[in-house]
Amino acid sequence: MENILAIMLSAIFINNLVLTKFLGLCPLFGVSKDTKSAMGMSLAVIFVMTLASASTWLIYTYMLTPLNIRFLQTISFILLIATLVQLIELIIRKHSPPLYRSLGIYLPLITTNCAIMGAVLLSIRGGYSFVEGIVFGISAGVGFGMVLLIMSGIRERLELSDTPKSLEGVPLAFITVGILSIIFVSFFGRIPL
């Protein structure tokens, strides 16, 4: 239990995928213009990341490890994640058209999202058990979503505030992320892992 709590805190705050591992930066800048789409993207990422961690753990443990072909993890995970996202898209489209409309455009983006791949590979490298892997997936997703939401909130306010002309838009977003990143780096070493 303590272990799981540590994994959660670590994945959300200390080893935050975006701010300390610098993964998934394109959605961070692409989808953080307004809170609504940031929310949709975050939910999609959490969802896919959780399922991806579970399925890749199974494949890694019961297929790649016994056959001693662990070096194939990257390519087989790409395959799995792409299939998974496609599958989810099909299911959502059938069963929940409103969700499909709000999530639909982000799902194909996630297929090639490095944050998902990164989270999955990190979870494998961490040597987590099945449950721990899932918890790590959820937490990494939550961490990503949190940063995305923080960013979109800040950017929405920055849009309205009086900023130097040369910094408007993306430059200011870069600076903001930098400062955010420094803040999160200060969490390092707070929890002994």
Add this chain to the structure above:
Amino acid sequence: MTDGLIIDSIIALSALGLICSAVLVWAAKKFAVMTDPRVEKVLEVLPGTNCGACGLPSCYEYAEQAVGGKAAAGLCVLGGEEAAEKMGNILGVSIGEMGRRVALLQCNGGIRCDDKFQYDGVKSCRAAALVRGSGKACIYGCMGYGDCMRACPLGAISIDKDGLPVVDEQVCVGCDLCVDVCPKGILTVISRDKKTHVLCSSHDKGKYVKSICEVGCIGCNICIKACPSEAITIKDNLAVIDSELCTDCGICVEKCPMKCIKSKGG
């Protein structure tokens, strides 16, 4: 040893790939969403520019709504008459039934209407309307600065020598954009089928109208008496034709002393 590893890898990855594709094929069948094949057909007819002039965010959305019967068939501005007709064929409705519409200016004054003062500001209706309700003596009258002409995405409106916008009915698709910009609110969009219209919007008393405009409705009631189908009423000193009852017989056009009731195309 190495050979075994290579073979293992090939088999494992192929198997994984096969399983994944099998799952997807199964899911595609199981979760297939039935879409109306007509949507695709309509989409082919539409220009696909997602311009939004029909009032819907994308061509796909419009095709979907049109097939579902929620949107009229002839709304596509870019596609125009041609697209409307093709859509009509696909959906099995004639465009006439869907009510092909066209813009109409309910003012015939222009230079026939007196000026109140010389307006010398920005040549824009919306600007001019802010200065004591325009330089025209008639506060309902068209100023002719052409805001509607500039709003028209198709260039269907031009200003004629009388200082009034003229709608080219071959080009106009009834998109409502000019109606929205007119500060006087005297442009409307009407059904193409109806020919007879009162080309005046003035609610002023007849005597005053007569003093400022050669072609304004003075509310004289002559058309009401002349109309065989009792389609005309006077509301606030202005003749109004009920399009449901009007038969386009043209009697009121002849009888109107101010010549403000006009028949299109004759």
